[in-house]
Every structure is written in structure tokens, then in C-alpha cells.
Amino acid sequence: MEDKKIIIIGGGPAGLAAAIEANNQGIAPKDILILERDRELGGILNQCIHAGFGLHMFGEELTGPEYAGRFIDIVRERGIGYLCDAMVLSLSPDHEVAFVSPTEGFCRIRANAVVLAMGCRERTRGALNIAGTRPAGIYSAGTAQRYVNIDGYLPGKRVVILGSGDIGLIMARRLTLEGAKVLRVCELMPYSGGLPRNIAQCLDDFDIPLYLSHTVTAIHGKERLEAVTVAKVGDDRRPIPGTEEYIPCDTLLLSVGLLPENELSREAGIVLDRITGGAQVDETMQTSIPGVFACGNVLHVHDLVDFVTKEAYRAGASAAAYVSCACASNEGHEPDTAARYLPTEGKNGVRYVMPQKLNANGDLNADTALFFRVDNIYRDRSVILSVDGKPCAKVKKRFLEPGQMEHINLNEDAIAAIREGSTVTVALD
Amino acid sequence: MNTTVKKTCIVCPMGCHLEAEVSDNGEILSVSGNTCKRGDAYIRTELTDPRRTLTSTVRLCGAGAERYLPVKTTGGISKARLMEAMKALGEITVTAPVTRGDVIVKNFLGEGADLVAGKTVDAG
Ligand SMILES: Cc1cc2nc3c(=O)[nH]c(=O)nc-3n(C[C@H](O)[C@H](O)[C@H](O)COP(=O)(O)OP(=O)(O)OC[C@H]3O[C@@H](n4cnc5c(N)ncnc54)[C@H](O)[C@@H]3O)c2cc1C
Ligand code: SF4
Numbered sequence: 001m002e003d004k005k006i007i008i009i010g011g012g013p014a015g016l017a018a019a020i021e022a023n024n025q026g027i028a029p030k031d032i033l034i035l036e037r038d039r040e041l042g043g044i045l046n047q048c049i050h051a052g053f054g055l056h057m058f059g060e061e062l063t064g065p066e067y068a069g070r071f072i073d074i075v076r077e078r079g080i081g082y083l084c085d086a087m088v089l090s091l092s093p094d095h096e097v098a099f100v101s102p103t104e105g106f107c108r109i110r111a112n113a114v115v116l117a118m119g120c121r122e123r124t125r126g127a128l129n130i131a132g133t134r135p136a137g138i139y140s141a142g143t144a145q146r147y148v149n150i151d152g153y154l155p156g157k158r159v160v161i162l163g164s165g166d167i168g169l170i171m172a173r174r175l176t177l178e179g180a181k182v183l184r185v186c187e188l189m190p191y192s193g194g195l196p197r198n199i200a201q202c203l204d205d206f207d208i209p210l211y212l213s214h215t216v217t218a219i220h221g222k223e224r225l226e227a228v229t230v231a232k233v234g235d236d237r238r239p240i241p242g243t244e245e246y247i248p249c250d251t252l253l254l255s256v257g258l259l260p261e262n263e264l265s266r267e268a269g270i271v272l273d274r275i276t277g278g279a280q281v282d283e284t285m286q287t288s289i290p291g292v293f294a295c296g297n298v299l300h301v302h303d304l305v306d307f308v309t310k311e312a313y314r315a316g317a318s319a320a321a322y323v324s325c326a327c328a329s330n331e332g333h334e335p336d337t338a339a340r341y342l343p344t345e346g347k348n349g350v351r352y353v354m355p356q357k358l359n360a361n362g363d364l365n366a367d368t369a370l371f372f373r374v375d376n377i378y379r380d381r382s383v384i385l386s387v388d389g390k391p392c393a394k395v396k397k398r399f400l401e402p403g404q405m406e407h408i409n410l411n412e413d414a415i416a417a418i419r420e421g422s423t424v425t426v427a428l429d
Numbered sequence: 430m431n432t433t434v435k436k437t438c439i440v441c442p443m444g445c446h447l448e449a450e451v452s453d454n455g456e457i458l459s460v461s462g463n464t465c466k467r468g469d470a471y472i473r474t475e476l477t478d479p480r481r482t483l484t485s486t487v488r489l490c491g492a493g494a495e496r497y498l499p500v501k502t503t504g505g506i507s508k509a510r511l512m513e514a515m516k517a518l519g520e521i522t523v524t525a526p527v528t529r530g531d532v533i534v535k536n537f538l539g540e541g542a543d544l545v546a547g548k549t550v551d552a553g
Contacts, residue, residue, distance in 0.1 A: 049486060151497075195444055197440075200439050
């Protein structure tokens with residue numbers, strides 16, 4: 001297989017949108033290649049059959065497959081290159097991508113620019129340390145979602161769910177509709193990480209109780225899960241002795257968070273962010289390796305696919321610009337300005353800010369958004385964007401919840417205040 | 430005496446915390462907490478005739494390894510009939526090829542909304 005201008009690793013919504021936008025920006029369809037390890041394009045959306053996608057992008061609520069389908073149609077219509085069943089094994093700092101596929105065998109190809117769009121995977125029980133046996137009947141929520149929605153197989157009849165993130169909530173409803181009894185959803189934290197609407201329509205609608213500040217402390221059963229022990233936790237998030245309850249069940253779903261899938265990035269030497277688990281990027285979505293961009297869940301975990309798409313458009317456009325610029329500099333034109341990076345930071349309740357750095361010589365404008373998450377539930381607070389301690393923008397928020405990604409845009413004041421050595425801070429008042 | 434009913438709006442991911450002031454005879458006197466007018470409409474139907482869009486799968490044949498097709502109702506159906514609707518879906522098999530948006534059942538359960546295919550699947 002020949003070299004490409006842009007290789008996109010991952011054919012989920014992020015990869016699809018990056019490819020489409022790179023094409024919009026003048027990269028020919030045949031010079032783009034999406035490599036997807038699954039048998040079809042669409043990524044995790046293929047198993048997310050519930051509605052809740054696309055309100056921002058399309059002004060209507062689509063299911064996951066419908067949302068993905070709209071982008072897959074465009075990729076096919078334009079003849080943008082893609083290869084399914086193609087598992088990428090490595091990426092080198094000089095943009096060489098190695099992959100295996102049943103039709104191509106083992107291949108190494110090079111690209112002028114690479115877009116990372118590998119999505120995320122679920123944290124597993126190993127990362128959790130629950131005491132007890134290791135019987136069958138324990139699944140991550142996403143795996144159970146795949147069983148039910150793609151393979152048509154119900155993992156169990158009496159279910160306890162640990163973790164109240166959106167996937168856990170969605171699965172509580174899905175399993176109930178398919179005839180299982182969801183006994184309860186336990187959440188370690190004193191608040192749910194899921195969208196409030198999902199608590200309403202997935203739990204309340206079916207009278208499924210949500211136990212906040214509760215966790216699973218033991219697993220029982222030899223071959224098959226027979227029961228779990230659930231206990232209340234204190235402020236220190238440790239089980240409170242004497243609060244244990246023994247709950248007979250045949251299935252435990254773990255919905256305990258997602259981790260960006262960054263083995264490839266790590267091996268390539270890309271600098272990762274300790275908090276997001278994704279690459280550190282600038283406002284063009286460029287990672288620490290020039291010409292390698294990242295977007296979607298591989299960059300930071302998103303709750304809404306619409307924002308994945310927007311981020312991926314930016315990454316795709318940046319990759320296209322990089323390719324055009326690299327071609328120009330090969331012909332003897334030096335890029336006119338070197339990057340001058342300023343760090344961004346989150347403070348006072350803001351857990352992280354993405355992008356982690358801004359290029360003061362780049363194209364910072366009112367469309368440059370700083371995405372962030374808060375570390376707790378807050379009511380009636382203001383989000384303040386400041387440069388070197390000087391407040392430049394302020395947005396009032398009625399509710400701030402860790403489960404919802406927020407953003408604040410740069411404004412004229414902030415852009416005017418930015419100079420060499422500045423720090424841009426997002427904080428709550 | 431009037432009562433205040435609290436509901437989370439499920440119309441969009443904002444999830445506004447709605448409050449309706451309801452009089453003794455069930456009349457909705459006022460709605461607050463909504464960011465847009467869809468929230469107002471939502472709590473009014475929610476208190477009289479709650480409806481939900483149903484998404485699920487039906488059996489698929491003629492598409493190789495792909496054996497289930499995602500489907501949805503094009504609008505809300507009565508919340509009380511969701512389990513009945515799931516039973517009805519169990520009786521349906523669709524044959525590929527199928528195109529996203531194809532109507533599988535018109536006026537599903539007589540609830541006014543159609544049941545449509547959620548995905549394009551080629552014959553395989
Ligand atoms: C279980 C689950 C439920 C969700 N529910 C919702 C919801 O209700 N609403 C909502 O808006 N968002 C939801 N999300 C978030 C949603 O997944 C994201 O918004 C979006 O799918 C992320 O897109 P992505 O392209 O970054 O990742 P993905 O959709 O995960 O796509 C990544 C793709 O990369 C491929 N890949 C990974 N590694 C390699 C490799 N080495 N070689 C080749 N290909 C590779 C994967 O196979 C996959 O197809 C959910 C996420 C999960 C995990
Ligand atoms: S009131 Fe409007 S903005 Fe608020 S959740 Fe409902 S639809 Fe969304």
C-alpha cells in the first residue's frame with residue numbers, strides 16, 4: 001500500500017469527521033486513509049442504539065448508529081479512503097504507521113500527518129480491586145452493551161450496576177427493557193457522574209434505585225456470580241463497617257469510567273496529560289509530535305459526540321493545513337513563525353483544561369474554546385478566564401457537574417492580554 | 430393547596446431542573462427552571478400523558494454476521510406501554526438490505542409514531 005498525506009487511526013465519529021474536514025480543506029479523498037480495527041466504521045456508536053446524539057450538530061436527537069451513519073455516508077460518497085479490520089500496531093515519531101489487515105497483511109506506510117482517533121476503553125475490575133472470587137457474570141457496562149445490542153444476548157437476569165456514569169445508566173434501562181431486573185445502581189461518589197436526564201429517564205422511569213456513596217465490597221459465587229456485598233462509604237470513600245448488605249444477583253456491571261486508549265501514542269513518545277489520560281495538545285489539536293493530531297475520546301473523555309465531531313473537524317483541518325504547509329516548506333518556504341507555547345491551567349474546582357497549551361503565534365480567536373471539567377457539583381458559580389491573574393471573561397453557570405464537560409471561549413480581552421510567558425487560567429469564582 | 434412538582438427535563442442534555450406549580454384540581458399554574466420552551470411543553474405532557482421514544486433492536490436476516498438491526502420510534506409512545514412495545518419488537522424480523530430511516534411498522538401500536546430502521550445494512 002502506498003504512502004498517504006493523512007492517516008487517521010480509528011474510524012469512529014472522531015476519525016470520520018477528521019477525514020471529512022481534511023477533505024473539505026483540499027486534501028484529495030485518495031490521499032486520506034482511515035484505519036479501523038473493527039469490521040465496520042462508526043466506532044462505539046454502533047452499539048449506542050439509544051437516542052441522544054446530534055442535538056448540537058443536527059438540531060435533532062439521533063441514535064448512535066444514525067449519527068455515525070450520516071458521516072459514513074459522506075465518507076463513502078466522496079470516496080475517502082478507509083480500511084476496516086485494520087489494526088494499527090505502532091506509530092513512529094516520523095509518522096510511520098504499521099498495521100495488519102486480512103486483505104493487506106502486515107503493512108508499514110508513512111503519512112505527512114497523522115490523526116489519532118482511537119477512542120477510549122473502559123476501566124476494568126483489575127483497576128478496582130474488589131475482594132472475593134472471580135466468577136462469570138461480571139462485565140464492564142460497555143461490553144454488556146455490545147452483547148445486548150450487537151450480539152442480541154442478555155448477560156443476566158438480576159443485575160447490580162456499580163458506577164452511575166451515562167453508560168451504566170443507559171444499560172440499566174436497556175437491560176430492564178430486555179427483561180432483566182436491575183436491583184440497584186451503586187455510586188461511590190456522593191453524586192452521579194451521569195447526565196441528570198439519564199437519571200430521570202433510565203432510573204426514575206423504571207423505579208431503579210440509585211445508592212450514592214455506596215460501593216461493592218465483595219463478590220460471591222464460584223462458577224457464576226451469586227451475590228455481591230454492598231456497603232455505604234464515608235467521606236474518605238472507604239466502606240463503613242456495619243453497613244454491609246448481601247445482595248443476591250447473577251450479574252454485576254462495572255461502569256467505572258473510561259480511559260483514553262493511548263498505548264500507540266505512548267509508544268510513539270507523545271506527551272500525555274496525567275489527568276485526562278490523553279495527549280497534551282495545543283489549540284490546533286496538535287500533540288507534542290509535530291504533524292500528529294488527536295481528537296475525540298482518545299484526547300479526553302467526552303459525554304457528547306457533537307463535541308467530538310467539532311474537535312475532530314479542528315484536528316482534520318489542522319492536519320490538512322500541516323500537510324499543505326509542509327509541502328510548501330519542502331519547496332523552500334520556511335514557516336513564518338515558530339510556535340510560542342503558553343500553558344493553560346485549571347484552578348479552584350477546575351480539574352483540567354484542554355488544550356493544555358496555546359500557541360501565542362498561532363491563530364487564537366474568539367472561536368478558540370478551552371474545555372474543562374469541574375471536580376464537584378457547584379451551583380450558581382461563575383467561570384472565570386484569566387490571563388496572568390487578570391480576569392478577562394466570566395460566564396455564570398446555574399449548575400456545574402463533573403459529568404458535564406464545559407467550555408469557555410477566549411475573548412478579545414484575553415487575546416490582547418496574552419504575551420510571552422503568560423499563563424491562561426480557568427477557575428471558578 | 431398548590432403543590433410544586435419537580436422534574437428533570439429530558440428533552441436535551443442540558444437536563445434543566447424544572448418545577449411546575451400544580452393546583453388542587455391538577456391544573457398547571459406555572460412552570461419554572463426551563464431554559465427553553467420545550468422544557469415547558471415537556472413538563473406539561475409529562476404530568477398528563479408521559480411519552481418516551483423507544484430505541485431497541487429487531488432480528489435481522491440476510492446480512493451475514495450482523496444479526497440485529499437498531500430501530501427507534503419516530504416520536505414518543507406512551508410510557509406505560511414500553512414493555513408491551515418491547516414484546517411486539519420480539520415478533521419482528523427485517524431482511525437486509527435496509528436503509529436508515531426505512532419504515533418498518535407504520536403507526537407502531539397505534540401510538541402515532543412509526544418504527545424505523547436506525548442503520549443502513551447491505552445484504553451480505
Ligand atoms: C459505551 C459508551 C456509551 C456512550 N454513550 C454516549 C451517549 O449516549 N451520547 C453521547 O453523545 N456520547 C456517548 N458516548 C461517548 C461517545 O462514545 C463518544 O462521544 C464518541 O463515540 C467518541 O468517538 P471517538 O471516535 O473518539 O471514539 P470511538 O467511537 O470509540 O471510536 C474509536 C475507534 O477507533 C478504533 N481503534 C482504536 N484503536 C485502534 C487501532 N489500534 N487500530 C485501528 N483502529 C483502532 C476503534 O475500533 C473505534 O472504532 C459513549 C461512549 C461509550 C464508550
Ligand atoms: S428546558 Fe430546554 S434547554 Fe432545558 S433541558 Fe429542556 S429542552 Fe434542554
